[in-house]
Amino acid sequence: MTRDWPNFMNTPLLPCPNFIGGEWLPATPGGSPVYNPSTGDVIAECPAGTAADAAAAVAAAHAAFPAWRETPAVDRARVFFKYRQLVEQNFEAICRTVCLEHGKTFTEARGSVFRGLENIEYACGVPSLLFGDTLGNMARNVDCETLLQPLGVCVGITPFNFPAMVPLWMFPLAIACGNTFILKPSEKVPLTAILLGQLLEQAGCPKGVFNIVHGGRPVVDALLTHPQVRAISFVGSSPVAKYIYETGTRHGKRVQANGGAKNYLVIMPDADIPKTVEALSTAAFGCAGERCMAGSTAITVGAAAERLLPSLVAAANAIKIGRTDQPAQPDMGPVITSQHRERVLGLVASGEKEGAKVIADGRSAKVLDAPRGFYLGATIVDGVEANMTLAREEVFGPVLNVMRMDDLDRAIAVTNASAFGNGAAIFTNSGFAAREFKQRVKAGMVGINVGVPATMAMFPFTGWDDSFYGDLHIQGREAVQFYTQQKVITTRWFGGEVGDVWKK
Numbered sequence: 001m002t003r004d005w006p007n008f009m010n011t012p013l014l015p016c017p018n019f020i021g022g023e024w025l026p027a028t029p030g031g032s033p034v035y036n037p038s039t040g041d042v043i044a045e046c047p048a049g050t051a052a053d054a055a056a057a058v059a060a061a062h063a064a065f066p067a068w069r070e071t072p073a074v075d076r077a078r079v080f081f082k083y084r085q086l087v088e089q090n091f092e093a094i095c096r097t098v099c100l101e102h103g104k105t106f107t108e109a110r111g112s113v114f115r116g117l118e119n120i121e122y123a124c125g126v127p128s129l130l131f132g133d134t135l136g137n138m139a140r141n142v143d144c145e146t147l148l149q150p151l152g153v154c155v156g157i158t159p160f161n162f163p164a165m166v167p168l169w170m171f172p173l174a175i176a177c178g179n180t181f182i183l184k185p186s187e188k189v190p191l192t193a194i195l196l197g198q199l200l201e202q203a204g205c206p207k208g209v210f211n212i213v214h215g216g217r218p219v220v221d222a223l224l225t226h227p228q229v230r231a232i233s234f235v236g237s238s239p240v241a242k243y244i245y246e247t248g249t250r251h252g253k254r255v256q257a258n259g260g261a262k263n264y265l266v267i268m269p270d271a272d273i274p275k276t277v278e279a280l281s282t283a284a285f286g287c288a289g290e291r292c293m294a295g296s297t298a299i300t301v302g303a304a305a306e307r308l309l310p311s312l313v314a315a316a317n318a319i320k321i322g323r324t325d326q327p328a329q330p331d332m333g334p335v336i337t338s339q340h341r342e343r344v345l346g347l348v349a350s351g352e353k354e355g356a357k358v359i360a361d362g363r364s365a366k367v368l369d370a371p372r373g374f375y376l377g378a379t380i381v382d383g384v385e386a387n388m389t390l391a392r393e394e395v396f397g398p399v400l401n402v403m404r405m406d407d408l409d410r411a412i413a414v415t416n417a418s419a420f421g422n423g424a425a426i427f428t429n430s431g432f433a434a435r436e437f438k439q440r441v442k443a444g445m446v447g448i449n450v451g452v453p454a455t456m457a458m459f460p461f462t463g464w465d466d467s468f469y470g471d472l473h474i475q476g477r478e479a480v481q482f483y484t485q486q487k488v489i490t491t492r493w494f495g496g497e498v499g500d501v502w503k504k
Protein backbone atom coordinates (compact mmCIF):
# COMPACT_ATOMS: atom_id res chain seq x y z
CA MET A 1 0.00 0.00 0.00
CA THR A 2 1.28 3.47 -0.89
CA ARG A 3 1.83 5.62 2.18
CA ASP A 4 3.63 8.54 0.60
CA TRP A 5 0.72 10.92 1.03
CA PRO A 6 0.83 13.05 4.15
CA ASN A 7 -0.88 10.85 6.71
CA PHE A 8 -0.26 13.50 9.33
CA MET A 9 -2.87 12.39 11.82
CA ASN A 10 -2.33 8.64 11.70
CA THR A 11 -5.87 7.64 10.93
CA PRO A 12 -5.93 3.94 10.07
CA LEU A 13 -6.78 3.72 6.41
CA LEU A 14 -7.74 0.12 5.80
CA PRO A 15 -10.76 0.19 5.83
CA CYS A 16 -11.52 3.90 6.21
CA PRO A 17 -13.09 4.79 9.58
CA ASN A 18 -16.49 6.41 9.96
CA PHE A 19 -16.70 9.57 12.06
CA ILE A 20 -19.77 9.41 14.27
CA GLY A 21 -20.52 11.48 17.38
CA GLY A 22 -16.95 12.76 17.49
CA GLU A 23 -15.33 9.30 17.38
CA TRP A 24 -13.36 7.71 14.54
CA LEU A 25 -14.93 4.26 14.48
CA PRO A 26 -13.79 1.10 12.70
CA ALA A 27 -16.22 0.38 9.87
CA THR A 28 -17.47 -2.84 8.28
CA PRO A 29 -14.79 -4.32 5.98
CA GLY A 30 -15.62 -5.86 2.62
CA GLY A 31 -16.49 -2.67 0.78
CA SER A 32 -14.75 -1.45 -2.37
CA PRO A 33 -11.09 -0.79 -3.18
CA VAL A 34 -9.80 2.76 -3.36
CA TYR A 35 -7.27 3.13 -6.18
CA ASN A 36 -4.43 5.43 -6.90
CA PRO A 37 -5.49 5.93 -10.54
CA SER A 38 -1.98 7.06 -11.46
CA THR A 39 -0.59 3.56 -10.81
CA GLY A 40 -3.64 1.29 -10.56
CA ASP A 41 -2.55 0.31 -7.00
CA VAL A 42 -5.11 -0.21 -4.25
CA ILE A 43 -4.35 2.32 -1.51
CA ALA A 44 -7.26 1.84 0.88
CA GLU A 45 -10.63 0.21 1.30
CA CYS A 46 -13.93 2.03 1.47
CA PRO A 47 -16.06 0.17 4.03
CA ALA A 48 -19.22 -1.62 2.99
CA GLY A 49 -21.40 0.82 4.97
CA THR A 50 -24.65 -0.35 6.52
CA ALA A 51 -28.04 1.07 7.41
CA ALA A 52 -26.95 0.71 11.05
CA ASP A 53 -23.96 3.01 10.41
CA ALA A 54 -26.33 5.57 8.88
CA ALA A 55 -28.74 5.27 11.81
CA ALA A 56 -25.91 5.76 14.32
CA ALA A 57 -24.79 8.91 12.51
CA VAL A 58 -28.33 10.31 12.41
CA ALA A 59 -28.74 9.61 16.14
CA ALA A 60 -25.47 11.43 16.89
CA ALA A 61 -26.36 14.39 14.63
CA HIS A 62 -29.88 14.57 16.08
CA ALA A 63 -28.55 14.56 19.64
CA ALA A 64 -26.03 17.31 18.86
CA PHE A 65 -28.60 19.58 17.18
CA PRO A 66 -30.33 21.31 20.16
CA ALA A 67 -27.10 22.66 21.66
CA TRP A 68 -25.62 23.62 18.28
CA ARG A 69 -28.83 25.36 17.23
CA GLU A 70 -28.65 27.50 20.39
CA THR A 71 -24.98 28.34 19.86
CA PRO A 72 -24.88 32.00 18.73
CA ALA A 73 -24.16 32.48 15.03
CA VAL A 74 -20.97 34.43 15.82
CA ASP A 75 -19.63 31.45 17.80
CA ARG A 76 -20.58 29.03 15.03
CA ALA A 77 -18.79 31.32 12.57
CA ARG A 78 -15.68 31.28 14.78
CA VAL A 79 -15.38 27.50 14.27
CA PHE A 80 -15.19 28.19 10.55
CA PHE A 81 -12.67 31.03 10.92
CA LYS A 82 -10.48 28.47 12.70
CA TYR A 83 -11.31 25.82 10.10
CA ARG A 84 -10.34 28.20 7.32
CA GLN A 85 -6.97 28.71 8.99
CA LEU A 86 -6.42 24.94 9.38
CA VAL A 87 -7.43 24.19 5.79
CA GLU A 88 -5.01 26.86 4.62
CA GLN A 89 -2.21 25.48 6.83
CA ASN A 90 -2.85 21.95 5.50
CA PHE A 91 -3.61 23.07 1.97
CA GLU A 92 -0.79 21.10 0.37
CA ALA A 93 -1.69 17.89 2.25
CA ILE A 94 -5.31 18.16 1.08
CA CYS A 95 -4.24 18.81 -2.51
CA ARG A 96 -1.80 15.89 -2.48
CA THR A 97 -4.55 13.58 -1.17
CA VAL A 98 -6.82 14.75 -4.00
CA CYS A 99 -3.99 14.05 -6.48
CA LEU A 100 -3.41 10.62 -4.96
CA GLU A 101 -6.94 9.23 -4.83
CA HIS A 102 -8.51 11.12 -7.73
CA GLY A 103 -5.66 11.69 -10.20
CA LYS A 104 -6.00 15.45 -10.59
CA THR A 105 -2.76 17.30 -11.26
CA PHE A 106 -1.48 19.40 -8.37
CA THR A 107 -2.51 22.61 -10.19
CA GLU A 108 -6.04 21.27 -10.71
CA ALA A 109 -6.26 20.06 -7.13
CA ARG A 110 -5.08 23.44 -5.86
CA GLY A 111 -7.72 25.26 -7.93
CA SER A 112 -10.50 23.01 -6.65
CA VAL A 113 -9.44 23.14 -2.99
CA PHE A 114 -9.25 26.90 -3.29
CA ARG A 115 -12.87 26.94 -4.51
CA GLY A 116 -13.72 24.91 -1.41
CA LEU A 117 -11.85 27.35 0.82
CA GLU A 118 -13.96 30.18 -0.60
CA ASN A 119 -17.05 28.30 0.56
CA ILE A 120 -15.62 28.16 4.08
CA GLU A 121 -14.99 31.91 3.87
CA TYR A 122 -18.58 32.45 2.76
CA ALA A 123 -19.79 30.44 5.76
CA CYS A 124 -17.70 32.66 8.08
CA GLY A 125 -20.11 35.48 7.17
CA VAL A 126 -23.09 33.56 8.54
CA PRO A 127 -24.15 36.16 11.16
CA SER A 128 -24.88 38.60 8.31
CA LEU A 129 -26.25 35.90 6.01
CA LEU A 130 -28.88 35.03 8.63
CA PHE A 131 -30.30 38.56 8.89
CA GLY A 132 -34.08 38.60 8.65
CA ASP A 133 -36.46 41.39 7.64
CA THR A 134 -38.52 43.65 9.90
CA LEU A 135 -41.38 46.04 9.32
CA GLY A 136 -42.33 48.25 12.25
CA ASN A 137 -46.02 49.17 12.53
CA MET A 138 -46.98 46.71 9.80
CA ALA A 139 -50.54 47.28 11.03
CA ARG A 140 -51.54 49.70 13.80
CA ASN A 141 -49.35 48.79 16.83
CA VAL A 142 -48.24 45.58 15.15
CA ASP A 143 -44.62 44.83 14.16
CA CYS A 144 -43.43 42.00 11.97
CA GLU A 145 -40.05 40.26 11.68
CA THR A 146 -38.59 37.19 10.03
CA LEU A 147 -36.08 34.75 11.53
CA LEU A 148 -34.03 32.21 9.60
CA GLN A 149 -33.72 29.08 11.72
CA PRO A 150 -31.83 25.83 11.06
CA LEU A 151 -33.60 22.67 9.96
CA GLY A 152 -31.88 19.93 11.98
CA VAL A 153 -29.97 16.97 10.54
CA CYS A 154 -28.74 17.60 6.96
CA VAL A 155 -27.04 15.08 4.69
CA GLY A 156 -24.50 15.53 1.87
CA ILE A 157 -23.90 12.80 -0.73
CA THR A 158 -20.97 13.60 -2.98
CA PRO A 159 -19.34 12.39 -6.24
CA PHE A 160 -15.78 11.28 -6.94
CA ASN A 161 -14.69 14.11 -9.18
CA PHE A 162 -14.13 16.88 -6.60
CA PRO A 163 -13.17 15.10 -3.36
CA ALA A 164 -12.67 18.33 -1.39
CA MET A 165 -14.59 21.05 -3.23
CA VAL A 166 -18.03 19.42 -3.43
CA PRO A 167 -18.21 18.42 0.27
CA LEU A 168 -17.03 21.97 1.05
CA TRP A 169 -19.92 23.34 -1.07
CA MET A 170 -22.20 21.78 1.53
CA PHE A 171 -21.16 21.23 5.12
CA PRO A 172 -19.52 24.56 6.13
CA LEU A 173 -22.62 26.59 5.29
CA ALA A 174 -25.10 23.97 6.54
CA ILE A 175 -23.30 23.76 9.89
CA ALA A 176 -22.68 27.50 10.18
CA CYS A 177 -26.45 27.99 9.70
CA GLY A 178 -26.97 25.89 12.87
CA ASN A 179 -27.65 22.44 11.39
CA THR A 180 -25.82 19.21 12.09
CA PHE A 181 -24.46 17.24 9.15
CA ILE A 182 -23.69 13.77 7.82
CA LEU A 183 -21.33 13.47 4.84
CA LYS A 184 -21.49 10.35 2.67
CA PRO A 185 -18.47 10.74 0.38
CA SER A 186 -17.95 8.85 -2.88
CA GLU A 187 -16.62 5.32 -2.30
CA LYS A 188 -13.89 6.10 -4.85
CA VAL A 189 -12.37 9.03 -2.90
CA PRO A 190 -12.97 8.64 0.86
CA LEU A 191 -9.53 9.82 2.02
CA THR A 192 -9.87 13.56 1.37
CA ALA A 193 -13.17 13.56 3.27
CA ILE A 194 -11.41 12.02 6.27
CA LEU A 195 -8.79 14.75 6.18
CA LEU A 196 -11.47 17.45 6.00
CA GLY A 197 -13.24 15.83 8.97
CA GLN A 198 -10.05 15.67 11.04
CA LEU A 199 -9.46 19.36 10.49
CA LEU A 200 -13.03 20.31 11.41
CA GLU A 201 -12.68 18.30 14.61
CA GLN A 202 -9.44 20.17 15.31
CA ALA A 203 -11.22 23.49 14.66
CA GLY A 204 -13.45 22.79 17.66
CA CYS A 205 -16.62 21.62 15.95
CA PRO A 206 -18.57 19.90 18.79
CA LYS A 207 -19.06 16.13 18.77
CA GLY A 208 -21.89 14.93 16.56
CA VAL A 209 -22.26 18.22 14.66
CA PHE A 210 -20.29 16.79 11.72
CA ASN A 211 -20.25 13.07 10.90
CA ILE A 212 -18.93 10.91 8.05
CA VAL A 213 -20.43 7.60 6.97
CA HIS A 214 -18.75 5.72 4.14
CA GLY A 215 -20.43 3.26 1.82
CA GLY A 216 -22.78 3.02 -1.12
CA ARG A 217 -26.47 2.58 -1.76
CA PRO A 218 -27.47 0.92 1.57
CA VAL A 219 -26.15 3.95 3.47
CA VAL A 220 -27.74 6.40 1.02
CA ASP A 221 -31.12 4.68 1.19
CA ALA A 222 -31.09 4.62 4.98
CA LEU A 223 -30.31 8.37 5.07
CA LEU A 224 -32.91 9.20 2.40
CA THR A 225 -35.71 7.57 4.34
CA HIS A 226 -34.70 8.30 7.95
CA PRO A 227 -37.44 10.35 9.66
CA GLN A 228 -34.92 12.54 11.51
CA VAL A 229 -33.11 13.68 8.36
CA ARG A 230 -34.51 17.04 7.23
CA ALA A 231 -32.54 17.92 4.09
CA ILE A 232 -30.37 16.23 1.47
CA SER A 233 -27.76 17.87 -0.74
CA PHE A 234 -26.62 15.62 -3.57
CA VAL A 235 -24.09 15.96 -6.38
CA GLY A 236 -23.52 13.15 -8.89
CA SER A 237 -24.89 11.66 -12.09
CA SER A 238 -28.40 12.52 -13.32
CA PRO A 239 -30.09 9.11 -12.88
CA VAL A 240 -28.93 8.99 -9.25
CA ALA A 241 -29.80 12.69 -8.72
CA LYS A 242 -33.34 12.00 -9.94
CA TYR A 243 -33.63 8.95 -7.68
CA ILE A 244 -32.37 10.94 -4.67
CA TYR A 245 -34.78 13.79 -5.38
CA GLU A 246 -37.79 11.53 -5.84
CA THR A 247 -37.06 9.29 -2.85
CA GLY A 248 -36.04 12.14 -0.54
CA THR A 249 -39.03 14.36 -1.32
CA ARG A 250 -41.39 11.38 -1.04
CA HIS A 251 -40.08 10.99 2.50
CA GLY A 252 -40.75 14.64 3.29
CA LYS A 253 -37.23 16.01 2.94
CA ARG A 254 -35.90 19.11 1.28
CA VAL A 255 -33.67 18.00 -1.60
CA GLN A 256 -31.23 19.80 -3.88
CA ALA A 257 -29.74 17.30 -6.36
CA ASN A 258 -27.14 18.32 -8.94
CA GLY A 259 -26.85 15.91 -11.86
CA GLY A 260 -24.64 15.32 -14.89
CA ALA A 261 -24.05 17.56 -17.86
CA LYS A 262 -23.19 17.95 -21.52
CA ASN A 263 -21.87 21.45 -22.03
CA TYR A 264 -21.74 23.13 -25.45
CA LEU A 265 -19.16 25.71 -26.46
CA VAL A 266 -20.13 27.77 -29.52
CA ILE A 267 -17.29 29.32 -31.51
CA MET A 268 -18.25 32.16 -33.85
CA PRO A 269 -16.13 32.99 -36.93
CA ASP A 270 -14.99 36.27 -35.31
CA ALA A 271 -13.67 34.63 -32.10
CA ASP A 272 -10.12 35.37 -30.90
CA ILE A 273 -8.60 32.05 -31.99
CA PRO A 274 -5.48 31.73 -29.75
CA LYS A 275 -7.48 32.65 -26.64
CA THR A 276 -10.35 30.38 -27.66
CA VAL A 277 -7.99 27.44 -28.24
CA GLU A 278 -6.55 27.94 -24.77
CA ALA A 279 -10.02 28.16 -23.18
CA LEU A 280 -11.38 25.16 -25.10
CA SER A 281 -8.37 23.04 -24.29
CA THR A 282 -8.72 23.77 -20.56
CA ALA A 283 -12.50 23.30 -20.64
CA ALA A 284 -12.35 19.96 -22.46
CA PHE A 285 -9.19 18.37 -21.08
CA GLY A 286 -8.75 20.01 -17.65
CA CYS A 287 -9.24 17.44 -14.84
CA ALA A 288 -9.12 14.80 -17.64
CA GLY A 289 -12.62 15.93 -18.63
CA GLU A 290 -14.05 14.72 -15.31
CA ARG A 291 -15.95 17.90 -14.52
CA CYS A 292 -19.66 18.61 -14.65
CA MET A 293 -18.70 21.93 -16.25
CA ALA A 294 -16.33 20.33 -18.79
CA GLY A 295 -16.76 21.66 -22.30
CA SER A 296 -17.66 18.46 -24.08
CA THR A 297 -18.85 19.70 -27.48
CA ALA A 298 -17.44 22.55 -29.57
CA ILE A 299 -19.95 23.89 -32.11
CA THR A 300 -18.07 25.79 -34.77
CA VAL A 301 -20.14 28.30 -36.73
CA GLY A 302 -19.28 28.91 -40.42
CA ALA A 303 -15.60 29.57 -41.04
CA ALA A 304 -14.69 29.09 -37.35
CA ALA A 305 -13.85 25.40 -37.95
CA GLU A 306 -11.04 26.10 -40.44
CA ARG A 307 -9.61 28.87 -38.25
CA LEU A 308 -9.81 26.88 -35.03
CA LEU A 309 -9.22 23.18 -35.56
CA PRO A 310 -5.54 23.02 -36.64
CA SER A 311 -4.40 24.88 -33.50
CA LEU A 312 -6.86 22.99 -31.29
CA VAL A 313 -5.56 19.63 -32.52
CA ALA A 314 -1.96 20.79 -32.00
CA ALA A 315 -2.83 21.90 -28.44
CA ALA A 316 -4.46 18.53 -27.67
CA ASN A 317 -1.50 16.59 -29.04
CA ALA A 318 0.87 18.66 -26.91
CA ILE A 319 -0.84 17.74 -23.61
CA LYS A 320 1.50 15.51 -21.59
CA ILE A 321 -0.15 12.85 -19.49
CA GLY A 322 1.45 11.24 -16.46
CA ARG A 323 1.40 10.39 -12.77
CA THR A 324 -0.03 12.97 -10.38
CA ASP A 325 1.16 11.20 -7.21
CA GLN A 326 4.74 12.44 -7.52
CA PRO A 327 6.40 15.85 -7.25
CA ALA A 328 6.93 16.20 -11.01
CA GLN A 329 3.53 16.96 -12.47
CA PRO A 330 2.12 16.29 -15.95
CA ASP A 331 -0.42 18.46 -17.85
CA MET A 332 -3.12 15.83 -17.38
CA GLY A 333 -3.58 12.86 -15.06
CA PRO A 334 -5.50 9.59 -15.35
CA VAL A 335 -9.25 9.00 -15.22
CA ILE A 336 -10.74 7.52 -12.08
CA THR A 337 -10.92 3.75 -12.77
CA SER A 338 -10.11 1.26 -15.52
CA GLN A 339 -13.88 0.64 -15.99
CA HIS A 340 -14.42 4.34 -16.56
CA ARG A 341 -11.56 4.38 -19.08
CA GLU A 342 -13.22 1.52 -20.96
CA ARG A 343 -16.56 3.35 -20.96
CA VAL A 344 -14.98 6.49 -22.46
CA LEU A 345 -13.20 4.39 -25.12
CA GLY A 346 -16.51 2.70 -25.94
CA LEU A 347 -18.24 6.04 -26.46
CA VAL A 348 -15.50 7.28 -28.81
CA ALA A 349 -15.72 4.00 -30.75
CA SER A 350 -19.50 4.43 -31.03
CA GLY A 351 -18.93 7.89 -32.53
CA GLU A 352 -16.54 6.47 -35.12
CA LYS A 353 -18.99 3.70 -35.96
CA GLU A 354 -21.73 6.26 -36.51
CA GLY A 355 -19.54 8.25 -38.94
CA ALA A 356 -17.54 10.75 -36.85
CA LYS A 357 -13.75 11.11 -37.28
CA VAL A 358 -11.08 11.10 -34.58
CA ILE A 359 -8.73 14.00 -35.42
CA ALA A 360 -6.65 13.97 -32.22
CA ASP A 361 -6.25 10.47 -30.84
CA GLY A 362 -5.19 9.94 -27.23
CA ARG A 363 -6.71 6.49 -26.93
CA SER A 364 -3.49 4.52 -26.89
CA ALA A 365 -1.52 6.97 -24.75
CA LYS A 366 0.85 5.25 -22.31
CA VAL A 367 2.79 6.36 -19.25
CA LEU A 368 5.97 4.34 -19.16
CA ASP A 369 6.60 4.35 -15.41
CA ALA A 370 2.96 3.52 -14.61
CA PRO A 371 1.76 0.88 -17.10
CA ARG A 372 -1.27 -0.05 -14.95
CA GLY A 373 -2.53 3.53 -14.51
CA PHE A 374 -5.91 4.54 -15.98
CA TYR A 375 -4.69 6.87 -18.72
CA LEU A 376 -6.30 8.41 -21.76
CA GLY A 377 -4.79 11.19 -23.85
CA ALA A 378 -6.65 14.22 -25.15
CA THR A 379 -9.00 13.18 -27.95
CA ILE A 380 -10.98 15.27 -30.46
CA VAL A 381 -13.80 13.79 -32.54
CA ASP A 382 -14.90 15.80 -35.57
CA GLY A 383 -18.11 15.49 -37.58
CA VAL A 384 -20.28 14.59 -34.60
CA GLU A 385 -24.00 14.80 -35.34
CA ALA A 386 -26.73 15.60 -32.83
CA ASN A 387 -28.31 12.13 -33.02
CA MET A 388 -25.10 10.20 -32.17
CA THR A 389 -24.70 8.54 -28.78
CA LEU A 390 -21.45 10.46 -28.32
CA ALA A 391 -23.39 13.72 -28.75
CA ARG A 392 -26.12 12.83 -26.27
CA GLU A 393 -24.39 11.00 -23.40
CA GLU A 394 -22.12 12.57 -20.81
CA VAL A 395 -18.62 11.20 -21.58
CA PHE A 396 -16.77 12.51 -18.51
CA GLY A 397 -13.34 11.96 -20.03
CA PRO A 398 -10.77 13.95 -22.05
CA VAL A 399 -12.83 13.90 -25.24
CA LEU A 400 -14.02 16.94 -27.19
CA ASN A 401 -16.70 16.54 -29.85
CA VAL A 402 -16.79 18.95 -32.76
CA MET A 403 -20.05 19.79 -34.52
CA ARG A 404 -20.08 22.12 -37.51
CA MET A 405 -23.04 24.49 -38.04
CA ASP A 406 -23.86 27.25 -40.51
CA ASP A 407 -25.26 29.84 -38.12
CA LEU A 408 -25.81 30.81 -34.51
CA ASP A 409 -29.53 29.98 -34.60
CA ARG A 410 -28.76 26.36 -35.40
CA ALA A 411 -25.99 26.24 -32.76
CA ILE A 412 -28.40 27.51 -30.10
CA ALA A 413 -31.12 25.07 -31.25
CA VAL A 414 -28.73 22.09 -30.94
CA THR A 415 -27.48 23.29 -27.54
CA ASN A 416 -31.05 23.70 -26.34
CA ALA A 417 -32.05 20.21 -27.51
CA SER A 418 -29.81 18.64 -24.84
CA ALA A 419 -31.54 16.97 -21.92
CA PHE A 420 -29.00 18.62 -19.62
CA GLY A 421 -28.71 22.32 -18.81
CA ASN A 422 -25.63 22.89 -16.70
CA GLY A 423 -23.30 25.17 -18.66
CA ALA A 424 -22.89 26.69 -22.13
CA ALA A 425 -20.43 29.19 -23.57
CA ILE A 426 -19.93 31.35 -26.61
CA PHE A 427 -16.65 32.67 -28.02
CA THR A 428 -17.09 35.81 -30.08
CA ASN A 429 -16.16 39.46 -30.44
CA SER A 430 -19.73 40.38 -31.33
CA GLY A 431 -21.79 41.86 -28.52
CA PHE A 432 -24.93 41.09 -30.48
CA ALA A 433 -24.10 37.37 -30.87
CA ALA A 434 -23.13 37.15 -27.20
CA ARG A 435 -26.38 38.80 -26.15
CA GLU A 436 -28.50 36.55 -28.35
CA PHE A 437 -26.76 33.53 -26.88
CA LYS A 438 -27.07 34.70 -23.28
CA GLN A 439 -30.78 35.42 -23.72
CA ARG A 440 -31.78 32.30 -25.62
CA VAL A 441 -29.57 29.45 -24.46
CA LYS A 442 -31.14 26.87 -22.17
CA ALA A 443 -28.47 26.42 -19.49
CA GLY A 444 -28.10 27.64 -15.94
CA MET A 445 -24.49 28.86 -16.17
CA VAL A 446 -23.38 30.77 -19.26
CA GLY A 447 -19.89 31.85 -20.29
CA ILE A 448 -19.06 34.63 -22.71
CA ASN A 449 -15.46 34.02 -23.79
CA VAL A 450 -15.21 31.89 -20.61
CA GLY A 451 -14.93 28.15 -21.17
CA VAL A 452 -15.80 26.92 -17.67
CA PRO A 453 -18.40 29.34 -16.26
CA ALA A 454 -18.56 27.52 -12.91
CA THR A 455 -19.82 29.85 -10.22
CA MET A 456 -17.92 30.85 -7.08
CA ALA A 457 -19.13 30.52 -3.48
CA MET A 458 -21.22 33.71 -3.46
CA PHE A 459 -23.27 32.72 -6.53
CA PRO A 460 -25.58 29.69 -6.79
CA PHE A 461 -24.50 26.72 -8.92
CA THR A 462 -27.52 26.95 -11.18
CA GLY A 463 -27.93 23.78 -13.26
CA TRP A 464 -31.21 23.42 -15.21
CA ASP A 465 -33.22 20.48 -16.53
CA ASP A 466 -31.58 17.05 -16.02
CA SER A 467 -28.58 18.79 -14.45
CA PHE A 468 -30.59 19.75 -11.36
CA TYR A 469 -33.56 18.43 -9.43
CA GLY A 470 -34.95 20.73 -6.76
CA ASP A 471 -35.72 24.40 -6.18
CA LEU A 472 -32.88 25.98 -4.23
CA HIS A 473 -29.38 25.50 -5.64
CA ILE A 474 -26.09 24.84 -3.90
CA GLN A 475 -23.95 27.91 -2.89
CA GLY A 476 -24.75 31.54 -2.26
CA ARG A 477 -27.97 32.96 -0.86
CA GLU A 478 -30.06 30.13 -2.28
CA ALA A 479 -28.04 27.71 -0.16
CA VAL A 480 -28.69 29.82 2.96
CA GLN A 481 -32.39 29.51 2.18
CA PHE A 482 -32.00 25.79 1.59
CA TYR A 483 -30.35 25.21 4.97
CA THR A 484 -32.80 27.36 6.96
CA GLN A 485 -36.51 27.68 7.49
CA GLN A 486 -38.15 31.04 7.75
CA LYS A 487 -40.31 32.06 10.66
CA VAL A 488 -42.46 35.21 10.55
CA ILE A 489 -43.26 36.78 13.93
CA THR A 490 -46.08 39.26 14.29
CA THR A 491 -45.99 41.23 17.56
CA ARG A 492 -48.42 43.45 19.43
CA TRP A 493 -47.81 44.66 23.02
CA PHE A 494 -50.57 45.85 25.34
CA GLY A 495 -49.92 48.37 28.09
CA GLY A 496 -50.69 51.78 29.54
CA GLU A 497 -50.30 55.15 27.87
CA VAL A 498 -46.63 56.01 27.13
CA GLY A 499 -47.45 59.32 25.57
CA ASP A 500 -46.80 60.51 22.06
CA VAL A 501 -43.37 62.14 21.68
CA TRP A 502 -44.32 63.51 18.27
CA LYS A 503 -47.04 65.70 19.81
CA LYS A 504 -44.60 67.55 22.08
Ligand code: NAD
Nearest residue numbers: 158159160185186216217220236237240258259260261292
Ligand atom coordinates in the same frame (compact mmCIF):
# COMPACT_ATOMS: atom_id res chain seq x y z
P1 NAD B 1 -22.55 8.89 -9.03
O1 NAD B 1 -23.93 9.36 -9.31
O2 NAD B 1 -22.15 7.55 -9.49
O3 NAD B 1 -22.27 8.92 -7.44
C1 NAD B 1 -22.53 10.06 -6.66
C2 NAD B 1 -22.85 9.62 -5.23
O4 NAD B 1 -24.05 8.84 -5.25
C3 NAD B 1 -21.78 8.77 -4.59
O5 NAD B 1 -21.63 9.16 -3.25
C4 NAD B 1 -22.33 7.35 -4.71
O6 NAD B 1 -21.94 6.54 -3.64
C5 NAD B 1 -23.84 7.56 -4.67
N1 NAD B 1 -24.57 6.58 -5.50
C6 NAD B 1 -24.17 6.05 -6.68
N2 NAD B 1 -25.13 5.22 -7.16
C7 NAD B 1 -26.15 5.26 -6.28
C8 NAD B 1 -27.42 4.61 -6.22
N3 NAD B 1 -27.82 3.80 -7.18
N4 NAD B 1 -28.21 4.85 -5.16
C9 NAD B 1 -27.82 5.70 -4.18
N5 NAD B 1 -26.62 6.32 -4.18
C10 NAD B 1 -25.79 6.12 -5.22
O7 NAD B 1 -21.56 10.02 -9.60
P2 NAD B 1 -19.98 9.97 -9.73
O8 NAD B 1 -19.61 9.03 -10.83
O9 NAD B 1 -19.35 9.80 -8.41
O10 NAD B 1 -19.68 11.47 -10.19
C11 NAD B 1 -19.72 11.90 -11.52
C12 NAD B 1 -21.04 12.53 -11.88
O11 NAD B 1 -21.30 13.64 -11.01
C13 NAD B 1 -21.07 13.10 -13.29
O12 NAD B 1 -22.29 12.80 -13.89
C14 NAD B 1 -20.93 14.60 -13.06
O13 NAD B 1 -21.45 15.40 -14.10
C15 NAD B 1 -21.69 14.77 -11.80
N6 NAD B 1 -21.33 16.00 -11.12
C16 NAD B 1 -22.23 17.02 -11.14
C17 NAD B 1 -21.92 18.24 -10.56
C18 NAD B 1 -22.91 19.35 -10.58
O14 NAD B 1 -22.76 20.29 -9.80
N7 NAD B 1 -23.92 19.30 -11.43
C19 NAD B 1 -20.68 18.41 -9.93
C20 NAD B 1 -19.78 17.34 -9.91
C21 NAD B 1 -20.11 16.14 -10.52
